[in-house]
Every structure is written in C-alpha cells, then in structure tokens.
Amino acid sequence: MSKPAYRRVMIKVSGEALMGTETYGLHAPTIGKIASDLVEVRKSGVDVAVVVGGGNLIRGAQLAETGIHRATADHMGMLATVMNALALENAIEAAGGSARAMSAVAMPSVCEPYARQTASKHLKDGHIVLLAGGTGQPFFTTDTGAALRAAELGCDAIFKATNVDGVYDADPRTHRNAKRLDRLTHDEALAKDLKVMDAAAFALAREARLPIIVFSIREKNAIADAVRGTGRSTLVEP
Numbered sequence: 001m002s003k004p005a006y007r008r009v010m011i012k013v014s015g016e017a018l019m020g021t022e023t024y025g026l027h028a029p030t031i032g033k034i035a036s037d038l039v040e041v042r043k044s045g046v047d048v049a050v051v052v053g054g055g056n057l058i059r060g061a062q063l064a065e066t067g068i069h070r071a072t073a074d075h076m077g078m079l080a081t082v083m084n085a086l087a088l089e090n091a092i093e094a095a096g097g098s099a100r101a102m103s104a105v106a107m108p109s110v111c112e113p114y115a116r117q118t119a120s121k122h123l124k125d126g127h128i129v130l131l132a133g134g135t136g137q138p139f140f141t142t143d144t145g146a147a148l149r150a151a152e153l154g155c156d157a158i159f160k161a162t163n164v165d166g167v168y169d170a171d172p173r174t175h176r177n178a179k180r181l182d183r184l185t186h187d188e189a190l191a192k193d194l195k196v197m198d199a200a201a202f203a204l205a206r207e208a209r210l211p212i213i214v215f216s217i218r219e220k221n222a223i224a225d226a227v228r229g230t231g232r233s234t235l236v237e238p
Contacts, residue, residue, distance in 0.1 A: 005228065006227060007156055008046065008123065009046055009047070009049070009158075010155040011051070012142070012159065012160045012161060013052050013088075014053040014142075016053070017161055017217045018030060018034070018088075024056065024057075031087055033220075034223070035092040036095045037222065037223040039092060039128070040223075041224050042126065049119070049149060049153055049155060050131065051149060054084055057080035058080040059077060063076060063077070071139070074138035075105070077134075078104070081133060082105070086132075088101075099129070101132060102122075102130065104132070104133030104135060120154075131146075131149050133145075144201040146160070147202075156211075157213055161217035162216060163216060163217070166180045166215065166216075166232060167196055180234065181194075182235070184234070186202075186238055210238075211237045214234045216232070219232075
C-alpha cells in the first residue's frame with residue numbers, strides 16, 4: 001500500500017456489509033475480506049478505528065415498530081453491534097492483525113468497556129480498535145457513534161463504507177441519470193440535503209471539521225484504496 005494521506009482514521013462499516021451474499025446474519029468470506037483490508041491499512045502505518053453497525057441482526061428503529069419500547073429496541077441493536085465487533089475482531093486476528101473490541105455498553109466479560117484514553121493507547125500500540133455499542137445511548141445511530149468517536153480520538157477523517165461508490169445528487173438505485181459528486185463541502189451537502197450521514201452525525205462531523213469520505217465496500221481492497229485516495233469515492237470536506 002502506498003503512503004496514505006491520513007495518520008488516524010475512523011472507518012464506519014454497516015452491519016449489512018457483513019452479510020455479503022446472505023440476507024441476514026454474517027457471511028464469513030465477506031468478513032474475512034473486510035478484515036484483511038483493515039489489516040493492510042494498519043500495516044501502512046495508519047491508526048485504524050472502526051465503528052460497526054448491527055443492521056444485519058437487529059435494527060432498533062424497525063424493532064420498535066413491533067411494540068417494543070424504542071429505548072429497549074435500541075439497546076438490543078447495541079448488543080447486535082457487539083456481536084459484529086467480536087466476529088470482526090476474530091477475523092482480523094486470523095488475518096494476521098491485532099484487534100481490540102470495545103463496547104460503549106459495559107460487558108467486561110465479553111469485551112473491554114470503551115474509554116477514550118484506553119482506546120487511544122490501543123491505537124498507538126498498533127491495534128485495530130473496534131468500537132461497538134454505538135454511543136451507548138438510545139435514539140442515536142451508529143453513524144453518530146462514528147462521528148463522536150472520531151472527534152474524541154482525534155481522527156483525521158471518517159470513511160463511510162456504503163453500497164455505492166460515493167454521494168450522488170439523486171438516489172442512483174431509482175434515478176438512472178443520477179450524478180456522482182467527486183467532492184463537496186459540508187455546507188453544500190447540507191444545503192442540497194444530501195444524505196451523507198444522519199443529521200446528528202453530520203452535525204458532529206461538521207462541528208469537528210472532519211472530512212467524510214464515502215465509498216463502496218463492495219470493491220476489492222475498497223478500504224485501503226479509499227484511505228490512500230485511489231478508489232472511487234466522494235470527499236465531503238469542511
């Protein structure tokens with residue numbers, strides 16, 4: 001991997017990305033591919049923090065529609081992110097890397113409780129830090145968790161892995177003529193109401209002046225290419 005442009009990065013990986021070709025749960029080959037990609041980024045000298053979602057197992061907002069209290073449903077979603085982080089931790093270790101799973105919801109017999117100082121030390125020591133449990137509070141998404149942890153840990157950028165290769169001026173799944181944007185500012189994204197991240201997450205990233213790079217996780221070496229600036233992506237900058 002060529003010399004990266006960033007010293008420390010936050011990678012946001014959705015739970016759906018871990019499903020691969022499955023319709024639910026975890027797809028081992030896909031998790032292995034993502035883990036190897038993360039290990040390659042770490043070997044290039046970049047500190048790597050990862051926030052993982054839980055939508056492949058449980059979505060709190062959708063679960064709340066069944067009659068479960070929203071706060072309870074969101075806590076169940078947080079537990080799903082812990083399961084995903086543990087699976088990714090195992091895959092990273094199998095790929096020759098070193099990882100530490102940490103949770104905003106304390107469960108010390110399963111993984112480390114999140115603390116900023118400890119997470120920062122793990123990053124400095126060369127571990128890939130997997131941050132589960134979102135913010136630890138209901139009503140906030142893992143996008144918000146990624147923006148919050150990125151600001152706390154002094155990350156240089158947030159890399160949001162999606163199913164499309166950047167930000168478009170319309171939904172490319174329903175608009176054949178949708179145009180991909182190579183770069184734009186936070187203010188432009190806000191003015192055009194482009195769905196870069198949810199509102200709370202975007203507000204945090206904007207206030208912390210964190211660039212957001214949106215790219216497709218489906219490509220081979222997608223994360224490494226995005227971090228070194230060679231892959232197709234959209235840069236949303238301060």
